[in-house]
Amino acid sequence: MNRSLEMLFILFTAITVLQTVTGVDIFETERTLYNGFSVLRTEDTDEPLIEAIRSSTEVWKVTVDNATYLDILVKPELQNMIEQLLNCANMSYTTLIQDLQKAIDLENEESDEVAVASFKTSCATTSGMSWTQYQSYDTISSYMDCLGSQYGYIAQLYTIGSSSEGRPLKVIKIGTEGRGQRKQSIWIDGGIHAREWISPAAVSYLLMELVENTNTHSDLLNQYDVYVMPVMNPDGYEYTRESNRMWRKTRSLNRGSSCRGVDPNRNFGYEWGGKGTSQDPCSDIYRGSSAFSEPETQAVRDFITARKRNIKMYLTFHSYGQMVLYPWGYDAVDHRDENELDRVGRIGSRAAGNKYTVGSAAKVLYPAAGGSDDWAMSEGIKFSYTIELPDTGSHGFILPANQIIPVSKEALQAVKSMADSI
Numbered sequence: 001m002n003r004s005l006e007m008l009f010i011l012f013t014a015i016t017v018l019q020t021v022t023g024v025d026i027f028e029t030e031r032t033l034y035n036g037f038s039v040l041r042t043e044d045t046d047e048p049l050i051e052a053i054r055s056s057t058e059v060w061k062v063t064v065d066n067a068t069y070l071d072i073l074v075k076p077e078l079q080n081m082i083e084q085l086l087n088c089a090n091m092s093y094t095t096l097i098q099d100l101q102k103a104i105d106l107e108n109e110e111s112d113e114v115a116v117a118s119f120k121t122s123c124a125t126t127s128g129m130s131w132t133q134y135q136s137y138d139t140i141s142s143y144m145d146c147l148g149s150q151y152g153y154i155a156q157l158y159t160i161g162s163s164s165e166g167r168p169l170k171v172i173k174i175g176t177e178g179r180g181q182r183k184q185s186i187w188i189d190g191g192i193h194a195r196e197w198i199s200p201a202a203v204s205y206l207l208m209e210l211v212e213n214t215n216t217h218s219d220l221l222n223q224y225d226v227y228v229m230p231v232m233n234p235d236g237y238e239y240t241r242e243s244n245r246m247w248r249k250t251r252s253l254n255r256g257s258s259c260r261g262v263d264p265n266r267n268f269g270y271e272w273g274g275k276g277t278s279q280d281p282c283s284d285i286y287r288g289s290s291a292f293s294e295p296e297t298q299a300v301r302d303f304i305t306a307r308k309r310n311i312k313m314y315l316t317f318h319s320y321g322q323m324v325l326y327p328w329g330y331d332a333v334d335h336r337d338e339n340e341l342d343r344v345g346r347i348g349s350r351a352a353g354n355k356y357t358v359g360s361a362a363k364v365l366y367p368a369a370g371g372s373d374d375w376a377m378s379e380g381i382k383f384s385y386t387i388e389l390p391d392t393g394s395h396g397f398i399l400p401a402n403q404i405i406p407v408s409k410e411a412l413q414a415v416k417s418m419a420d421s422i
Contacts, residue, residue, distance in 0.1 A: 032244040034100035036076030041393060042086055042093040044068035049089050053082065058246075058284065062321045063357045063364050064392045071096060071393055073246075096393050103398040104245045107197075108134050111402035122212045123147050131205050131404045134197045136241060137167065137234040140204055144170050144230070147211050154221075155211045161299030164252040167234040169299045174210045175225035176218070184312040185225040186419055187304060187381075192265050192372065194236025194247045196319040198389050198399045198407055203317050204230040205408035206415060220416050224312065232296055233264055246397065248284045250294050257281035262288040265318075266370040267297045270378040271330035274369030287370055300372070305379065312422060313383040314376035315415060320396050321365075321388040322356045324348050324414075327377040329361035329386070330369040337382060344383060344421050351417035352410040361386060383422050387414070 042050075044061060050070065053059060058073040074082055086093050097103055111132040123146030124130060128139050135143075148157025156173040163169060175183070190203030207228045210217055220226070231237055235251035249261030259282035266277045272291035280286060292298045304311065326341040335341065342358060349356035357364060361373070377384040390407050391399060399407070 030243065032246070034104060034246070036079075037097075037100040038074045038076075038079060038095055039097040039100065039393075039396060040072045040074055040082070040086075040093045041069050041096050042072065042091050044070050045091065047089055047091065049085055049091075060396075061365050062393055063323060064321075066357070069393070071396065073100075097396065097398070100246075100398070103395065106400065107398045108401050111400075111404065122208070123150055124208070129204070129208075131201060131208075131408060133401045134201055134404070135204075137231055137238050140200060140230055141168065141170060141234075143204065144172055144207070147172060147207070151211050154214055158303070160303045161295055163233075163235045163296055164250060164294070165235045167238075169229070169232070169234070169296060171227055171229045171303065172207060172211070173225055173227050174207075174214075174221060176214070176221045183225055183310070184223075185227060185307065185310050186313045186315065186415075187227045187229075187311055187376075188315045188317070188415065189229040189232050189300070189372075190317040191231035191233050191237055192316060193263075193318060194233050194240045194249065195245060195397045196389075197237075197240070197397070198319045198404065199317040200231045200237065201404045202389060202408040202411045203228060205404070206412055209412055217416070220419055224419060225310075227307075227311075229300070232300060236261065249286065250296060252294060254281035254286075255289070259286075262286050262294050264294055264297050265372055266368065267292060267294050268370050268372050268375035269301070270371075270375040271369040274330050274367070276330075276366055276368035277370055285368070291370070297372075301375075304376065304381075308379050308381060311376075311381050313385075313419060314373060314381045315385050315387060315418075316372050317387050317389060317411065319389040319399065320391055320393065322390050322392050323364060323386075323388040324356045324358045325361040325364060325373070325386040325388065326359075327361065327374045327384055329367065329371045329374050331367045332360070332362040335360065335377075341383065341385075344418050345385060347421045348385075348387070348414035348418040351413040355390070355410075356387075356414075383418070385418075387411070 060071045062069050123143055126146045127142040129143040147155045158171045159168045160171055161169045190199035240247045249263050251261050263285050266285055266287040269291035273287055277287040278285045324345040345358040349358050373384045373386045
């Protein structure tokens with residue numbers, strides 16, 4: 001058997017076994033454990049082997065130091081096979097995470113970092129909020145309620161809708177008198193993707209700083225009102241805490257399917273249903289039955305649309321990869337304001353320690369239609385960015401809680417620098 005035929009045979013065997021062993025229901029059990037799951041990193045390639053693997057498990061693309069890699073989630077029963085196939089294809093790889101469940105078990109151990117003094121006398125004490133651990137949605141929600149009550153002169157609390165499972169969708173507007181009625185604003189959200197825990201943690205930290213340490217940030221708040229929504233997908237977020245740490249989507253019911261949820265970052269209305277989306281309700285990138293099919297994306301759409309004439313910048317926080325991405329994401333096409341978007345993105349990266357790759361989302365990563373940043377841009381919000389928080393893969397989505405405060409501080413500096421630059 002010649003080499004080419006041998007590779008084709010191995011590839012065929014891989015596809016057959018992968019599709020048999022790995023069913024779409026692995027993410028739908030009552031309590032999903034990841035004992036023995038690993039995460040492998042290999043080179044970014046168009047090899048048919050990668051497409052076979054991608055069809056049966058999750059593969060994440062990451063750009064690090066201008067090089068692109070693929071991180072592969074591997075079930076223990078497929079570990080040897082995938083490693084052998086990568087070797088046969090002469091594709092080098094490294095193991096980023098040896099046992100995903102062990103990483104999950106250790107992730108939320110409380111950090112011993114000294115808390116900011118205001119934590120002890122603020123709404124954090126009242127609500128049980130802290131940034132030395134990842135907090136539940138109820139705790140984050142209670143913290144926001146307290147801010148709206150105790151700091152009503154600068155913090156206005158909105159409930160803009162309800163999630164599929166009935167959780168309130170909350171936004172806080174932080175604003176000083178500043179420039180009065182003509183004052184422009186900035187929107188910041190987090191937690192669109194459920195498993196990206198560092199996002200709600202960092203965005204709620206920004207909220208704490210802007211409300212409870214207002215005098216420190218008067219330069220920003222005198223110029224802009226800031227709308228902050230720490231958790232856009234509360235149902236999915238709570239599901240990651242209770243049942244499946246790696247869940248990504250919402251938790252809505254899909255008619256005609258036993259698989260639940262929609263990827264909210266494929267559900268926004270601009271170029272909805274295009275590249276990088278799926279019609280399969282069992283897919284992690286399921287776009288939904290229609291644009292804005294989810295109550296969460298509808299609520300954000302309606303709230304922003306009513307205020308878009310005054311919104312100067314849209315920032316949505318995700319993880320992981322350490323990237324500052326701007327439109328377009330739906331396809332690798334040029335944007336007329338690309339140079340200006342790039343300039344501001346690089347200012348944010350420098351403020352965060354020059355750790356972030358900056359570029360157009362589809363060019364740096366891959367095309368993905370229906371994203372919130374593309375939609376915001378299409379609504380006339382020129383400075384629209386997705387910020388992928390740390391790290392670059394050593395922990396991936398399972399970033400230890402002791403990283404919350406340092407990551408959040410960097411994010412705050414990036415936001416302030418980007419706002420000042422526009």
